[in-house]
Amino acid sequence: MLKIDNLHVAVEGQEILKGLTLEVPAGEVHAIMGPNGSGKSTLAHVLAGRPGYEVVSGTVTFQGRDLLSLPPEQRAREGMFLGFQYPVEIPGVNNVYLLKAAVNAARKHRGLPEVDAFEFLTLVREKMHLMRMDESMLSRGVNEGFSGGEKKRNEVLQMLVLEPRLAVLDETDSGLDIDALKVVANGVNTLRAPERSLVLVTHYQRLLDYIVPDRVHVLVKGRIVQSGDKTLALELERRGYDWLIGEPESPGRRAAGHDGRAASAIEGARLAGRPS
Amino acid sequence: MSAALLARLKDEYGAVRGALPDSVVGGARRREAIETLCAQGLPATREENWRYANLRVLERARFAPCPCAAQVADLPAPLEGFPRLVFVDGVLAAGEPVQHAGLEVHSLRSGAQGADSSSAQRIAALPEARLALLNEAFATDGAALRVRREAGAARIELLFVACAPAQTGASYPRVHLSIEAGARLTLVERHLSAGDEASLVNGALRVDLAEGACLEHYRLQQTSARAAWFDTAEATLAKDARYSLIALSAGALAAHSTVHIRLAGPGAEIALCAAAIGDRQQSQDTYVLSEHMAPRTRTEQIFRGIASGRARVAFNGKIAVRENARGTDSRQSLRGLLAGPEAEIDLRPQLEIYTDEVRCSHGATAGKLDENMLFYLLSRGLEPEVAQRLLKWAFLEDVVSRIELPELRRCIEHELAGRMSELASLKELLR
Numbered sequence: 200m201l202k203i204d205n206l207h208v209a210v211e212g213q214e215i216l217k218g219l220t221l222e223v224p225a226g227e228v229h230a231i232m233g234p235n236g237s238g239k240s241t242l243a244h245v246l247a248g249r250p251g252y253e254v255v256s257g258t259v260t261f262q263g264r265d266l267l268s269l270p271p272e273q274r275a276r277e278g279m280f281l282g283f284q285y286p287v288e289i290p291g292v293n294n295v296y297l298l299k300a301a302v303n304a305a306r307k308h309r310g311l312p313e314v315d316a317f318e319f320l321t322l323v324r325e326k327m328h329l330m331r332m333d334e335s336m337l338s339r340g341v342n343e344g345f346s347g348g349e350k351k352r353n354e355v356l357q358m359l360v361l362e363p364r365l366a367v368l369d370e371t372d373s374g375l376d377i378d379a380l381k382v383v384a385n386g387v388n389t390l391r392a393p394e395r396s397l398v399l400v401t402h403y404q405r406l407l408d409y410i411v412p413d414r415v416h417v418l419v420k421g422r423i424v425q426s427g428d429k430t431l432a433l434e435l436e437r438r439g440y441d442w443l444i445g446e447p448e449s450p451g452r453r454a455a456g457h458d459g460r461a462a463s464a465i466e467g468a469r470l471a472g473r474p475s
Numbered sequence: 476m477s478a479a480l481l482a483r484l485k486d487e488y489g490a491v492r493g494a495l496p497d498s499v500v501g502g503a504r505r506r507e508a509i510e511t512l513c514a515q516g517l518p519a520t521r522e523e524n525w526r527y528a529n530l531r532v533l534e535r536a537r538f539a540p541c542p543c544a545a546q547v548a549d550l551p552a553p554l555e556g557f558p559r560l561v562f563v564d565g566v567l568a569a570g571e572p573v574q575h576a577g578l579e580v581h582s583l584r585s586g587a588q589g590a591d592s593s594s595a596q597r598i599a600a601l602p603e604a605r606l607a608l609l610n611e612a613f614a615t616d617g618a619a620l621r622v623r624r625e626a627g628a629a630r631i632e633l634l635f636v637a638c639a640p641a642q643t644g645a646s647y648p649r650v651h652l653s654i655e656a657g658a659r660l661t662l663v664e665r666h667l668s669a670g671d672e673a674s675l676v677n678g679a680l681r682v683d684l685a686e687g688a689c690l691e692h693y694r695l696q697q698t699s700a701r702a703a704w705f706d707t708a709e710a711t712l713a714k715d716a717r718y719s720l721i722a723l724s725a726g727a728l729a730a731h732s733t734v735h736i737r738l739a740g741p742g743a744e745i746a747l748c749a750a751a752i753g754d755r756q757q758s759q760d761t762y763v764l765s766e767h768m769a770p771r772t773r774t775e776q777i778f779r780g781i782a783s784g785r786a787r788v789a790f791n792g793k794i795a796v797r798e799n800a801r802g803t804d805s806r807q808s809l810r811g812l813l814a815g816p817e818a819e820i821d822l823r824p825q826l827e828i829y830t831d832e833v834r835c836s837h838g839a840t841a842g843k844l845d846e847n848m849l850f851y852l853l854s855r856g857l858e859p860e861v862a863q864r865l866l867k868w869a870f871l872e873d874v875v876s877r878i879e880l881p882e883l884r885r886c887i888e889h890e891l892a893g894r895m896s897e898l899a900s901l902k903e904l905l906r
């Protein structure tokens with residue numbers, strides 16, 4: 200489904216992804232974890248085609264095609280979905296009509312006629328019910344005035360209606376209360392299917408109690424430094440990331456970023472735990 | 476602006492003055508207007524409030540009124556429940572005078588309502604309002620409206636159609652509107668073109684709101700892409716009068732509007748929401764002065780402008796608070812959207828305060844389409860073209876949502892959609 204090979208990506212001249220390799224076969228759910236600023240959202244955005252990210256080298260294939268050569272709207276129509284970490288508010292653009300336009304764009308791409316208005320609304324209502332969303336949100340502007348958690352649910356709602364082939368959910372669990380987390384996880388689980396893949400970016404192992412991943416990867420400083428099964432998430436929960444932190448930072452930057460004790464602890468962890 | 480132009484103006488006036496109807500503006504006042512205008516000179520782009528106006532069109536135009544046009548076919552349908560008067564090249568062409576239950580609407584030419592001279596002085600007092608003198612000198616007809624309390628919720632539509640090319644003469648739409656104490660009116664004023672001639676339109680509007688009077692006024696400027704459209708509006712509000720002005724300017728090659736609101740009585744209130752969209756070579760320039768002359772007066776000014784192509788869109792919103800206008804409340808929100816690398820937006824909020832105890836807030840921002848919003852829409856599969864148009868339209872939402880007449884709102888949405896997109900489906904994407 201998705202194959203990323205030795206991907207290097209720079210933002211404003213600074214390399215953020217530094218040789219990232221990852222494969223997500225069809226039907227699998229992969230979780231990506233990693234410290235703040237390690238490049239998780241950068242990866243998600245590059246996959247969705249956001250401008251401003253310079254792919255320095257490497258390849259990404261999606262369903263056998265070169266993903267990076269496609270404009271963002273075409274990626275979406277071919278079944279790529281990004282659930283944003285920070286969904287943007289678009290006042291004046293109606294939530295439900297955006298959804299309909301998105302569905303119709305994908306249908307047109309596949310040579311299908313526009314969706315029937317009544318059937319569409321029925322479907323959206325059903326999915327909203329699943330997401331425990333208030334129907335009044337349909338008539339509001341996209342994410343306009345939504346709470347943090349409501350925005351995340353709205354992202355999942357869009358995903359459920361669009362039924363993508365590959366969904367990358369960037370911290371969709373952050374900012375959700377405990378009940379909402381279950382609702383969202385339940386929604387995501389309904390999408391699990393042999394022909395569909397999911398990539399979950401998360402900081403919390405808790406999400407993975409509800410959406411059990413096939414693989415867990417750890418992204419540190421722009422690279423996957425460790426991969427494993429779901430038990431890796433438990434281990435991370437217990438041990439943190441220190442044992443996985445890669446190359447030492449330059450002495451100057453380290454001095455600026457950490458106090459001496461923390462720096463030596465990282466050093467020690469690196470020696471002990473760095474994967475080959 | 477050259478002396479030669481003024482000399483031509485005088486000549487043209489001399490040649491036609493005998494034929495200008497006294498009932499619209501008396502001969503003495505016309506002469507006075509020409510003299511004042513010649514003394515002050517025509518507006519020039521080096522003046523602050525004309526900087527973005529395309530005044531070159533005046534050089535190619537004939538100032539004298541164009542010959543009366545034939546009837547125009549293909550007018551938009553009248554709004555339901557609105558009696559309508561149609562003026563073609565400034566002269567009443569269709570629609571019956573209205574006179575019932577406190578609402579009187581006449582053509583100025585009919586002389587049913589004597590013109591009064593106070594307006595001329597007031598308009599001329601403001602240098603930005605000089606083009607009203609040109610209207611004063613040459614006007615051939617116009618609408619006189621008077622509303623009394625018995626009229627209830629009165630409604631009227633005035634449709635001005637520009638037809639003749641500027642070489643054959645200009646048209647001078649003129650409106651005198653007076654709303655008596657406690658009376659209310661909803662006025663829809665539209666300016667269109669029949670065909671695509673490069674017409675010159677120079678309108679003047681005067682509004683008087685007596686104590687507690689209420690005016691809901693929609694102004695739509697949708698003239699042809701080659702037209703030059705100038706306009707001077709002046710309104711005086713007495714105690715507790717309320718004026719809601721929603722203005723949308725989308726047409727013309729060069730559009731310039733001067734609006735002067737005098738909040739003369741305590742508690743008077745103006746809410747002005749304007750939107751301008753410019754594309755290709757268009758210039759859309761608006762100057763609004765809101766003058767607080769009495770205590771507890773309020774101004775709300777909202778402007779949303781979009782410039783695409785090589786268009787220039789400018790809005791200069793000035794709020795002046797005079798000495799005795801304590802307790803004034805003014806809010807201003809000006810926003811511009813730059814939708815082309817060669818487009819220009821100029822927003823100038825200005826505040827002039829001569830007293831304490833006022834609350835004034837203003838904000839002005841001009842920027843490009845929000846990249847985050849754009850990417851969000853693309854990431855959902857929308858065409859870049861559609862996504863951009865959608866965001867442009869959403870940008871105008873603050874103004875369009877104020878239109879309380881559903882039929883008019885639909886009509887405006889249609890107009891905007893037509894200007895921004897061939898896609899009918901775009902409309903569905905908006906609230």
Ligand SMILES: Nc1ncnc2c1ncn2[C@@H]1O[C@H](COP(=O)(O)OP(=O)(O)OP(=O)(O)O)[C@@H](O)[C@H]1O
Pocket residue numbers: 210211215233234235236237238239240241242284
């Ligand atoms: N537009 C940008 N300009 C400069 N630096 C950027 C830009 N976008 C991202 N970065 C930097 O790239 C690095 C990776 O950011 P990214 O958002 O991918 O991290 P993340 O792993 O998603 O972190 P978090 O867990 O906090 O969401 C950070 O150091 C960030 O500051």
Ligand SMILES: [Mg+2]
Pocket residue numbers: 239240241284369370
């Ligand atoms: Mg992130």
